[in-house]
Amino acid sequence: MTDARPEQAGKRRAAYRRGHRAEWLALAALMLKGYWPIGRRVSFAGGEIDLVVQRWNTIAFVEVKARSRRDDAREAIDAAKKRRFSRAVRSWIGHNPWCTSMTFRADAVFVGAREWPAHVADAFTIEGL
Template identity: 40%
Template sequence: MRAAARPWRRKLGAQSRSGGRRAEWIALIWLMLKGWRILGFRLKTPQAEIDILALRGRVLAVVEVKSRASLEAALEAVSADQRERLRRAGRTLAARRADLSGKAVRLDLVALAPGRRPRHLADAWPEA
């Protein structure tokens, strides 16, 4: 029989989820202030969950949001597997919607760090 989850672990997990949701809202507002049109927020697709799907001009950005101590830590927090799943999810969504046909799909990052302004890194992980 499995032991019940320790109360401190539940509390830590809840704090982590709450902080992640707060970071996503901050990133969403930040992108809107920069002129991005938000098409989706916390989108669940068969390939991956997209934090934010945003459009500006001919660019459809699949935006991953990370709250870490540094930009480097945020970049490293997204594995190559996750990046590929996010790219596939973005391409699939673009292919299914006529209004997104012909848009360039890219993977962006909004990194948040304590005491600093959000940082939007366009094409954070360019394809090789």
């Protein structure tokens, strides 16, 4: 009998590396559009924000999704993810009073293999804000 755990661990490591790569590509694409990074992989209140970027008076909280096809990545943000993301955003704002006069937005960047990242501004609503 073989143990499937090493195979599962390898898949998790590959997904983790793919996620890091996608976040760096997303950040590069956003910086080319004039956004400045404020935070990366920020965890608050049981949720994670992949990227926090600012352009002028707008702070964008960015969810990055990577799949082999960029169109598949677009379908990967479900209601539970939006709730956790929104909870983390509200907590981040509460811990950063300097930004209370800013405009807040939930963006998404979708990354596919051998495709330039697709940035969607205001991809979904930040719940409770």
